[in-house]
Amino acid sequence: MKNVPLAIDVVEAKASRIDSVDFENLIFGNVFADHMMECDFKDGQWQNPVIKPYGPIQLDPSAKVFHYGQAIFEGMKAFKDDEDQVWLFRPEANIERFNISSKRLAIPEFPKEVFLEGLKTLLNLDRDWIKKGFGNSLYIRPFVIATEPGVSASPSKTYKFMIICSPAKAYYSGEVRVFFADKYSRAADGGVGYAKAAGNYGAQFYPTNLAKEQGYQQIVWTDASTHEYLEEAGTMNIFFRVGEKLLTAPTSDRILDGVTRRSVIALAEEYNIPVEVRRVKVAEIVEAAKKGELKEIFGAGTAATINPVKGFGNKGEKFELQDQEDSYATFFKKKLMEIQYNKAEDKFGWRMLVEKD
Amino acid sequence: MKNVPLAIDVVEAKASRIDSVDFENLIFGNVFADHMMECDFKDGQWQNPVIKPYGPIQLDPSAKVFHYGQAIFEGMKAFKDDEDQVWLFRPEANIERFNISSKRLAIPEFPKEVFLEGLKTLLNLDRDWIKKGFGNSLYIRPFVIATEPGVSASPSKTYKFMIICSPAKAYYSGEVRVFFADKYSRAADGGVGYAKAAGNYGAQFYPTNLAKEQGYQQIVWTDASTHEYLEEAGTMNIFFRVGEKLLTAPTSDRILDGVTRRSVIALAEEYNIPVEVRRVKVAEIVEAAKKGELKEIFGAGTAATINPVKGFGNKGEKFELQDQEDSYATFFKKKLMEIQYNKAEDKFGWRMLVEKD
Numbered sequence: 144m145k146n147v148p149l150a151i152d153v154v155e156a157k158a159s160r161i162d163s164v165d166f167e168n169l170i171f172g173n174v175f176a177d178h179m180m181e182c183d184f185k186d187g188q189w190q191n192p193v194i195k196p197y198g199p200i201q202l203d204p205s206a207k208v209f210h211y212g213q214a215i216f217e218g219m220k221a222f223k224d225d226e227d228q229v230w231l232f233r234p235e236a237n238i239e240r241f242n243i244s245s246k247r248l249a250i251p252e253f254p255k256e257v258f259l260e261g262l263k264t265l266l267n268l269d270r271d272w273i274k275k276g277f278g279n280s281l282y283i284r285p286f287v288i289a290t291e292p293g294v295s296a297s298p299s300k301t302y303k304f305m306i307i308c309s310p311a312k313a314y315y316s317g318e319v320r321v322f323f324a325d326k327y328s329r330a331a332d333g334g335v336g337y338a339k340a341a342g343n344y345g346a347q348f349y350p351t352n353l354a355k356e357q358g359y360q361q362i363v364w365t366d367a368s369t370h371e372y373l374e375e376a377g378t379m380n381i382f383f384r385v386g387e388k389l390l391t392a393p394t395s396d397r398i399l400d401g402v403t404r405r406s407v408i409a410l411a412e413e414y415n416i417p418v419e420v421r422r423v424k425v426a427e428i429v430e431a432a433k434k435g436e437l438k439e440i441f442g443a444g445t446a447a448t449i450n451p452v453k454g455f456g457n458k459g460e461k462f463e464l465q466d467q468e469d470s471y472a473t474f475f476k477k478k479l480m481e482i483q484y485n486k487a488e489d490k491f492g493w494r495m496l497v498e499k500d
Numbered sequence: 501m502k503n504v505p506l507a508i509d510v511v512e513a514k515a516s517r518i519d520s521v522d523f524e525n526l527i528f529g530n531v532f533a534d535h536m537m538e539c540d541f542k543d544g545q546w547q548n549p550v551i552k553p554y555g556p557i558q559l560d561p562s563a564k565v566f567h568y569g570q571a572i573f574e575g576m577k578a579f580k581d582d583e584d585q586v587w588l589f590r591p592e593a594n595i596e597r598f599n600i601s602s603k604r605l606a607i608p609e610f611p612k613e614v615f616l617e618g619l620k621t622l623l624n625l626d627r628d629w630i631k632k633g634f635g636n637s638l639y640i641r642p643f644v645i646a647t648e649p650g651v652s653a654s655p656s657k658t659y660k661f662m663i664i665c666s667p668a669k670a671y672y673s674g675e676v677r678v679f680f681a682d683k684y685s686r687a688a689d690g691g692v693g694y695a696k697a698a699g700n701y702g703a704q705f706y707p708t709n710l711a712k713e714q715g716y717q718q719i720v721w722t723d724a725s726t727h728e729y730l731e732e733a734g735t736m737n738i739f740f741r742v743g744e745k746l747l748t749a750p751t752s753d754r755i756l757d758g759v760t761r762r763s764v765i766a767l768a769e770e771y772n773i774p775v776e777v778r779r780v781k782v783a784e785i786v787e788a789a790k791k792g793e794l795k796e797i798f799g800a801g802t803a804a805t806i807n808p809v810k811g812f813g814n815k816g817e818k819f820e821l822q823d824q825e826d827s828y829a830t831f832f833k834k835k836l837m838e839i840q841y842n843k844a845e846d847k848f849g850w851r852m853l854v855e856k857d
């Protein structure tokens with residue numbers, strides 16, 4: 144597609160659904176903006192993308208996505224500042240990861256320029272769906288599914304790329320307590336854990352349900368071989384604050400290289416918060432908790448930005464964390480949001496303006 | 501659904517597509533019989549199943565199957581004997597495994613009686629699609645997909661169960677050489693490897709493509725932690741014959757409990773072929789090959805029944821296997837097919853007749 148001029152067909156919705164939406168009471172990921180982007184892969188290449196009214200898609204029941212989970216996705220957000228300008232946060236990192244995920248799932252990579260141009264056109268059409276105010280955003284969900292009909296386990300020859308968008312309020316899911324995995328696991332060495340592969344998520348639902356029955360909202364996954372090292376949560380990377388020090392696991396082929404995680408590490412360095420990226424033992428966190436040295440645990444991910452954790456469970460033992468006056472979680476969340484909403488200088492060049500058409 | 505009387509709606513196709521199908525030149529899994537079974541789960545229960553003409557389904561682009569791979573499937577076959585009777589092979593084993601897979605993916609289990617009654621009704625409608633003759637069969641693909649719209653990573657509240665059927669010729673995929681995995685892996689301890697979860701299959705496409713570039717058609721997966729033990733192939737369990745002895749890995753939470761595998765083990769015992777179900781070391785197979793003691797490798801799975809392997813690669817070394825006059829692979833394939841096609845006594849009670857309506 145490199146040398147093909149970009150032609151994005153736009154079919155505008157006849158009427159907007161926006162007036163039927165209660166923006167004060169949004170449930171995360173449940174309502175979708177008026178338009179979506181669609182681009183099909185066939186005959187060995189991506190065809191011309193189309194932006195059109197949000198609506199259902201039709202597939203053969205034997206489409207490979209249904210049978211072989213050949214599908215990947217991304218999650219990113221657009222923010223509106225006080226001047227009605229719309230901003231993306233590090234979109235190039237998401238596009239890069241989108242193609243890393245695609246490669247691992249044997250899905251053809253999607254051209255970066257088409258992705259970004261299409262997304263900007265889409266956001267301009269649905270500008271009104273992005274509400275001003277700290278915490279409001281438009282959650283953006285790009286994804287690719289394998290569409291070829293046929294029940295033999297081999298890569299599809301056709302795919303559908305889509306971007307759909309969902310308005311979101313500040314993510315607050317109540318107090319979060321996490322369970323350290325000691326039996327189930329999320330990813331294998333040499334597997335697809337580092338990719339946003341669809342199958343990684345469905346595989347977590349059952350163990351997470353079991354954890355919920357024990358009073359935990361999320362699982363912190365540990366390495367599958369020994370369960371001795373803490374890795375990441377379902378849709379967040381995890382940070383531990385022991386004393387003044389911040390700890391987080393290095394990325395690997397089991398762990399998603401989160402954009403929020405990377406941003407937290409950069410901010411920590413900027414603000415002289417000591418941060419160690421290294422394997423984190425379950426045992427050391429439990430010991431720190433017992434000694435009163437474990438000050439905070441928080442998750443970092445696009446949906447919640449920073450999600451403080453109130454307590455954790457490990458092999459039958461339960462631990463509660465005290466609120467911190469000088470909370471790192473609160474600090475990073477504020478710093479990130481100030482950049483995202485164009486309220487602070489953007490030293491790192493993380494913001495990208497979505498120019499009006 | 502236990503106490504609800506079974507009401508299967510049947511909508512017959514106006515015209516059959518069967519005359520347009522070239523049964524001599526079928527590609528596996530590419531053509532579908534006239535009818536399909538569909539059953540939706542909503543409001544906490546499975547609704548009345550419908551059998552209707554094969555055709556596309558419509559889903560919201562945010563349906564959870566696309567994003568979170570919450571989907572499982574089965575693979576089974578129907579056979580026609582010389583008297584035009586139609587037989588299933590151990591269908592209860594597949595239905596049981598279907599629900600084991602469902603449970604692991606947090607999908608509601610499907611009632612066994614509805615599954616079996618629906619399948620039989622479907623097969624009766626599409627009887628003509630099952631051709632007589634050794635090797636011909638109707639491949640049956642039951643599956644469930646998560647249909648609830650919404651891009652938040654949590655179990656779906658609605659599902660679609662379907663059965664689609666594809667006529668198949670004797671499976672012959674050319675000479676098969678396999679590669680012993682030494683970097684990539686298929687499943688983690690505590691993961692979903694033992695389930696027919698959609699995501700398990702898409703995750704194998706990329707490493708399998710790499711193996712293909714090296715001249716191997718399939719990968720034999722090894723344990724993810726050490727790569728020292730041989731586990732199973734993409735859609736087959738694997739047997740090794742060393743001298744007169746047959747070796748195969750025990751099932752575990754990483755390995756699918758194959759119906760064909762179980763049947764081979766039962767036949768081996770019946771016919772006094774020494775069989776050891778135990779962890780099989782890569783090193784011992786390589787050593788046996790070097791000593792000339794490795795007589796055969798074969799895969800066991802529904803699609804191919806028994807798939808002899810011509811050679812294998814391990815860390816840069818290539819090995820070829822000699823054809824055996826008294827091949828176990830040939831023996832088991834014959835024994836299994838005789839039972840499947842009602843040409844031999846069915847000591848184990850594996851055949852199930854599909855009575856004409």
Ligand SMILES: Cc1ncc(COP(=O)(O)O)c(C=O)c1O
Nearest residue numbers: 378379380399401402403444445
């Ligand atoms: C498994 C997993 N880990 C971590 C994250 C956080 O990544 P990011 O900060 O890029 O959203 C996500 C969500 O995207 C995820 O799915």
Ligand SMILES: Cc1ncc(COP(=O)(O)O)c(C=O)c1O
Nearest residue numbers: 735736737756758759760801802
């Ligand atoms: C991963 C895997 N292993 C083994 C098998 C063989 O199982 P069965 O003999 O029940 O078809 C299959 C296919 O069903 C499979 O998908």
